[in-house]
Amino acid sequence: MPELPEVQTITSDLNKHLKGLTFDQVETTAVVYASVAKCVGEKIENIRRIAKNIVFELESGRVLIVHLAMTGQLLVSDPKTCKLPWERITFILSKGDKKIGLKFRDMRMFGKAIFGDKTLVENLLQKYGPEPLDQSFTPQQFLTRLKSKKTTVKNALLDQKIVSGLGNIYATDALFMAKIHPLTLTTNLSPAQAEALLTCAKTILLEAIGHRGSTLEDKMYIDAYGKQGSHQNFFRIYGKKNCPKCNTNVEILKINGRGTYFCPTCQHEHKQLSFN
Protein backbone atom coordinates (compact mmCIF):
# COMPACT_ATOMS: atom_id res chain seq x y z
CA MET A 1 0.00 0.00 0.00
CA PRO A 2 2.60 2.36 0.95
CA GLU A 3 2.92 5.56 -0.99
CA LEU A 4 5.22 8.45 -0.07
CA PRO A 5 3.60 9.35 3.30
CA GLU A 6 3.58 5.77 4.57
CA VAL A 7 7.19 5.15 3.48
CA GLN A 8 8.21 8.48 5.02
CA THR A 9 6.58 7.57 8.35
CA ILE A 10 8.37 4.23 8.53
CA THR A 11 11.67 5.70 7.38
CA SER A 12 11.78 8.52 9.92
CA ASP A 13 10.79 6.17 12.77
CA LEU A 14 13.48 3.68 11.80
CA ASN A 15 16.07 6.44 11.46
CA LYS A 16 15.24 7.68 14.93
CA HIS A 17 15.47 4.26 16.56
CA LEU A 18 17.94 2.16 14.57
CA LYS A 19 20.70 4.66 13.80
CA GLY A 20 24.05 3.43 15.14
CA LEU A 21 22.94 -0.20 15.46
CA THR A 22 24.77 -3.06 13.77
CA PHE A 23 23.26 -6.02 11.90
CA ASP A 24 24.14 -9.12 13.97
CA GLN A 25 22.06 -11.78 12.24
CA VAL A 26 20.03 -11.92 9.05
CA GLU A 27 17.80 -14.76 7.97
CA THR A 28 16.31 -14.74 4.48
CA THR A 29 13.65 -17.08 3.13
CA ALA A 30 13.88 -16.78 -0.64
CA VAL A 31 16.60 -16.40 -3.25
CA VAL A 32 15.27 -12.99 -4.26
CA TYR A 33 16.46 -11.67 -0.89
CA ALA A 34 19.82 -13.51 -0.94
CA SER A 35 22.03 -10.41 -1.18
CA VAL A 36 20.59 -9.09 2.10
CA ALA A 37 22.29 -11.86 4.09
CA LYS A 38 25.57 -10.07 3.43
CA CYS A 39 24.69 -7.07 5.61
CA VAL A 40 25.82 -8.90 8.77
CA GLY A 41 28.40 -6.76 10.57
CA GLU A 42 27.27 -3.54 8.86
CA LYS A 43 26.53 -0.52 11.07
CA ILE A 44 23.63 1.82 10.24
CA GLU A 45 24.72 5.40 9.72
CA ASN A 46 21.46 6.85 8.45
CA ILE A 47 18.09 5.77 7.03
CA ARG A 48 16.40 7.85 4.38
CA ARG A 49 13.64 7.68 1.81
CA ILE A 50 14.13 7.88 -1.96
CA ALA A 51 10.78 7.82 -3.76
CA LYS A 52 9.01 4.81 -2.17
CA ASN A 53 12.29 3.13 -1.21
CA ILE A 54 13.73 2.89 2.30
CA VAL A 55 17.50 3.27 2.08
CA PHE A 56 19.69 2.11 4.98
CA GLU A 57 23.02 3.91 4.54
CA LEU A 58 25.77 1.89 6.21
CA GLU A 59 29.08 3.10 7.61
CA SER A 60 31.00 1.06 5.05
CA GLY A 61 29.36 3.09 2.29
CA ARG A 62 27.25 0.15 1.26
CA VAL A 63 23.44 0.26 1.39
CA LEU A 64 20.39 -1.88 2.11
CA ILE A 65 17.39 -0.85 0.03
CA VAL A 66 13.84 -2.01 0.82
CA HIS A 67 10.78 -1.39 -1.35
CA LEU A 68 7.49 -2.39 0.28
CA ALA A 69 5.40 -2.46 -2.92
CA MET A 70 1.78 -3.41 -2.15
CA THR A 71 1.93 -5.49 1.02
CA GLY A 72 5.40 -5.09 2.48
CA GLN A 73 6.00 -4.14 6.13
CA LEU A 74 9.08 -3.42 8.23
CA LEU A 75 8.40 -4.17 11.88
CA VAL A 76 10.59 -3.49 14.89
CA SER A 77 10.19 -6.37 17.33
CA ASP A 78 11.60 -8.20 20.29
CA PRO A 79 14.35 -10.44 18.87
CA LYS A 80 12.84 -13.45 20.65
CA THR A 81 9.38 -13.28 19.05
CA CYS A 82 8.11 -16.08 16.81
CA LYS A 83 7.99 -15.81 13.05
CA LEU A 84 4.95 -14.01 11.71
CA PRO A 85 2.97 -15.18 8.71
CA TRP A 86 4.65 -13.97 5.48
CA GLU A 87 7.81 -13.03 7.35
CA ARG A 88 10.41 -13.04 4.59
CA ILE A 89 13.51 -11.60 6.29
CA THR A 90 14.43 -11.57 9.99
CA PHE A 91 17.11 -9.16 11.18
CA ILE A 92 18.66 -8.90 14.61
CA LEU A 93 20.48 -5.65 15.34
CA SER A 94 22.53 -4.68 18.35
CA LYS A 95 24.32 -1.86 20.09
CA GLY A 96 26.21 -2.96 23.17
CA ASP A 97 23.86 -5.12 25.22
CA LYS A 98 20.78 -3.84 23.44
CA LYS A 99 19.30 -6.22 20.86
CA ILE A 100 16.46 -5.26 18.50
CA GLY A 101 14.60 -7.40 15.97
CA LEU A 102 13.46 -6.13 12.59
CA LYS A 103 11.12 -8.13 10.38
CA PHE A 104 10.36 -7.71 6.71
CA ARG A 105 6.90 -9.14 5.98
CA ASP A 106 5.35 -9.27 2.54
CA MET A 107 2.23 -11.27 1.80
CA ARG A 108 2.27 -10.91 -1.98
CA MET A 109 6.06 -10.79 -2.39
CA PHE A 110 5.98 -7.84 -4.78
CA GLY A 111 8.41 -6.03 -2.50
CA LYS A 112 12.17 -5.98 -2.85
CA ALA A 113 15.15 -6.00 -0.53
CA ILE A 114 18.67 -5.66 -1.86
CA PHE A 115 22.13 -5.08 -0.39
CA GLY A 116 25.04 -3.65 -2.32
CA ASP A 117 27.39 -0.73 -2.86
CA LYS A 118 26.67 2.97 -3.35
CA THR A 119 26.01 2.57 -7.04
CA LEU A 120 22.60 1.15 -6.12
CA VAL A 121 21.63 4.60 -4.79
CA GLU A 122 22.97 6.35 -7.88
CA ASN A 123 20.88 4.00 -9.98
CA LEU A 124 17.81 4.76 -7.86
CA LEU A 125 18.25 8.51 -8.10
CA GLN A 126 18.56 8.15 -11.82
CA LYS A 127 15.44 6.15 -12.38
CA TYR A 128 13.08 8.39 -10.39
CA GLY A 129 11.73 11.83 -11.16
CA PRO A 130 11.83 14.73 -8.64
CA GLU A 131 10.34 14.51 -5.16
CA PRO A 132 7.04 16.45 -5.13
CA LEU A 133 7.84 17.98 -1.73
CA ASP A 134 11.24 19.24 -2.88
CA GLN A 135 11.17 23.06 -2.57
CA SER A 136 13.13 23.48 -5.78
CA PHE A 137 10.58 21.54 -7.87
CA THR A 138 8.55 24.20 -9.69
CA PRO A 139 5.08 24.00 -11.28
CA GLN A 140 6.73 24.84 -14.61
CA GLN A 141 9.03 21.81 -14.32
CA PHE A 142 6.05 19.71 -13.25
CA LEU A 143 4.06 20.75 -16.34
CA THR A 144 6.96 20.04 -18.68
CA ARG A 145 7.47 16.61 -17.16
CA LEU A 146 3.74 15.77 -17.29
CA LYS A 147 3.54 16.81 -20.94
CA SER A 148 6.54 14.62 -21.77
CA LYS A 149 4.20 11.64 -21.55
CA LYS A 150 1.33 11.53 -24.04
CA THR A 151 -1.35 10.06 -21.85
CA THR A 152 -3.97 11.01 -19.27
CA VAL A 153 -2.97 13.15 -16.31
CA LYS A 154 -3.91 10.34 -13.89
CA ASN A 155 -1.59 7.97 -15.67
CA ALA A 156 1.24 10.50 -15.78
CA LEU A 157 0.96 11.17 -12.04
CA LEU A 158 1.57 7.50 -11.33
CA ASP A 159 4.69 7.43 -13.51
CA GLN A 160 7.55 7.57 -10.98
CA LYS A 161 9.88 8.93 -13.65
CA ILE A 162 7.75 12.05 -14.01
CA VAL A 163 7.30 12.70 -10.30
CA SER A 164 8.14 10.21 -7.55
CA GLY A 165 6.14 9.10 -4.54
CA LEU A 166 2.51 9.45 -5.60
CA GLY A 167 0.44 6.27 -5.79
CA ASN A 168 -3.14 5.57 -6.77
CA ILE A 169 -4.81 6.98 -3.67
CA TYR A 170 -2.95 10.28 -3.33
CA ALA A 171 -2.98 10.87 -7.10
CA THR A 172 -6.76 10.35 -7.11
CA ASP A 173 -7.29 12.75 -4.20
CA ALA A 174 -4.91 15.38 -5.63
CA LEU A 175 -6.83 15.45 -8.93
CA PHE A 176 -10.09 15.93 -7.05
CA MET A 177 -8.69 18.71 -4.87
CA ALA A 178 -7.27 20.44 -7.98
CA LYS A 179 -10.65 19.99 -9.77
CA ILE A 180 -9.04 18.21 -12.72
CA HIS A 181 -10.74 15.35 -14.54
CA PRO A 182 -8.47 12.29 -14.35
CA LEU A 183 -8.83 11.59 -18.10
CA THR A 184 -7.56 15.05 -19.08
CA LEU A 185 -4.75 14.58 -21.57
CA THR A 186 -1.41 15.92 -20.39
CA THR A 187 -1.11 17.82 -23.68
CA ASN A 188 -4.21 19.79 -22.71
CA LEU A 189 -3.03 20.76 -19.21
CA SER A 190 -2.62 24.49 -18.57
CA PRO A 191 0.14 26.03 -16.44
CA ALA A 192 -2.54 27.04 -13.92
CA GLN A 193 -3.72 23.45 -13.67
CA ALA A 194 -0.19 22.17 -13.17
CA GLU A 195 0.36 24.71 -10.43
CA ALA A 196 -2.91 23.76 -8.72
CA LEU A 197 -2.12 20.08 -9.03
CA LEU A 198 1.33 20.46 -7.47
CA THR A 199 -0.01 22.61 -4.64
CA CYS A 200 -2.81 20.11 -3.92
CA ALA A 201 -0.50 17.10 -4.12
CA LYS A 202 1.89 18.72 -1.63
CA THR A 203 -0.95 19.68 0.71
CA ILE A 204 -2.31 16.14 0.69
CA LEU A 205 1.09 14.47 1.09
CA LEU A 206 1.97 16.71 4.05
CA GLU A 207 -1.42 16.10 5.67
CA ALA A 208 -0.99 12.36 5.22
CA ILE A 209 2.50 12.43 6.71
CA GLY A 210 0.99 14.33 9.65
CA HIS A 211 -1.56 11.53 10.00
CA ARG A 212 1.21 8.90 9.79
CA GLY A 213 -0.16 7.46 6.54
CA SER A 214 -3.35 5.69 5.49
CA THR A 215 -4.39 2.24 6.69
CA LEU A 216 -7.13 0.59 4.62
CA GLU A 217 -9.53 -2.19 5.60
CA ASP A 218 -6.97 -4.93 4.95
CA LYS A 219 -4.56 -3.35 7.49
CA MET A 220 -1.65 -3.98 5.14
CA TYR A 221 -0.03 -0.67 6.01
CA ILE A 222 1.12 -0.36 9.58
CA ASP A 223 4.13 1.56 10.82
CA ALA A 224 7.36 0.06 12.16
CA TYR A 225 5.70 -0.40 15.56
CA GLY A 226 2.56 -2.02 14.16
CA LYS A 227 0.39 1.08 14.51
CA GLN A 228 -2.17 2.14 11.92
CA GLY A 229 -2.18 5.53 10.23
CA SER A 230 -5.27 7.75 10.30
CA HIS A 231 -5.26 9.60 6.99
CA GLN A 232 -7.86 7.15 5.63
CA ASN A 233 -10.32 9.19 7.71
CA PHE A 234 -9.42 12.27 5.67
CA PHE A 235 -9.65 10.96 2.10
CA ARG A 236 -11.35 13.52 -0.14
CA ILE A 237 -12.74 11.32 -2.92
CA TYR A 238 -10.95 7.94 -2.84
CA GLY A 239 -13.43 5.26 -1.79
CA LYS A 240 -16.31 7.76 -1.41
CA LYS A 241 -19.86 7.25 -2.67
CA ASN A 242 -20.79 10.92 -2.81
CA CYS A 243 -18.78 14.05 -3.48
CA PRO A 244 -17.98 15.78 -0.18
CA LYS A 245 -18.43 19.19 -1.84
CA CYS A 246 -21.58 18.83 -3.97
CA ASN A 247 -22.95 15.40 -3.02
CA THR A 248 -23.00 14.22 -6.65
CA ASN A 249 -22.57 10.46 -7.01
CA VAL A 250 -18.88 9.68 -7.33
CA GLU A 251 -17.92 7.80 -10.48
CA ILE A 252 -15.22 5.15 -10.74
CA LEU A 253 -13.09 4.83 -13.85
CA LYS A 254 -10.59 2.11 -14.60
CA ILE A 255 -7.53 3.98 -15.84
CA ASN A 256 -4.73 1.61 -16.79
CA GLY A 257 -6.17 -0.94 -14.45
CA ARG A 258 -6.34 1.37 -11.44
CA GLY A 259 -9.60 2.37 -9.80
CA THR A 260 -10.00 6.11 -10.17
CA TYR A 261 -12.70 7.94 -8.20
CA PHE A 262 -13.85 11.34 -9.38
CA CYS A 263 -16.74 13.77 -9.15
CA PRO A 264 -18.19 14.47 -12.61
CA THR A 265 -19.51 17.82 -11.36
CA CYS A 266 -16.39 19.18 -9.64
CA GLN A 267 -13.82 17.71 -12.04
CA HIS A 268 -15.14 18.99 -15.34
CA GLU A 269 -11.98 20.03 -17.19
CA HIS A 270 -11.81 16.86 -19.29
CA LYS A 271 -11.37 17.67 -22.99
CA GLN A 272 -13.14 15.24 -25.27
CA LEU A 273 -10.88 12.56 -26.73
CA SER A 274 -12.71 12.58 -30.05
CA PHE A 275 -15.61 14.29 -31.82
CA ASN A 276 -17.76 11.18 -32.14
Add this chain to the structure above:
DNA sequence: ATGTTTGTTCCGAT
Protein backbone atom coordinates in the same frame (compact mmCIF):
# COMPACT_ATOMS: atom_id res chain seq x y z
C1' DA B 1 -16.00 -18.26 -9.28
C1' DT B 2 -14.98 -13.68 -10.23
C1' DG B 3 -13.32 -9.36 -9.58
C1' DT B 4 -10.79 -6.35 -6.38
C1' DT B 5 -6.35 -4.43 -4.12
C1' DT B 6 -2.01 0.50 -2.07
C1' DG B 7 3.35 -1.01 -6.93
C1' DT B 8 6.59 -2.09 -10.50
C1' DT B 9 8.41 -4.32 -14.57
C1' DC B 10 8.35 -6.60 -18.79
C1' DC B 11 6.77 -7.30 -23.41
C1' DG B 12 4.06 -6.69 -27.48
C1' DA B 13 1.75 -3.34 -30.36
C1' DT B 14 1.81 1.05 -32.42
Add this chain to the structure above:
DNA sequence: CATCGGAACAAACA
Protein backbone atom coordinates in the same frame (compact mmCIF):
# COMPACT_ATOMS: atom_id res chain seq x y z
C1' DC C 1 13.62 3.23 -32.20
C1' DA C 2 10.71 5.29 -28.72
C1' DT C 3 6.54 5.23 -26.26
C1' DC C 4 2.38 3.50 -24.32
C1' DG C 5 -0.66 0.23 -22.12
C1' DG C 6 -1.95 -4.33 -20.79
C1' DA C 7 -0.47 -8.40 -18.49
C1' DA C 8 2.02 -10.54 -15.02
C1' DC C 9 4.00 -11.03 -10.52
C1' DA C 10 1.11 -13.66 -5.50
C1' DA C 11 -2.28 -13.79 -2.07
C1' DA C 12 -6.25 -12.66 0.38
C1' DC C 13 -10.98 -11.13 0.58
C1' DA C 14 -15.94 -9.97 -0.66
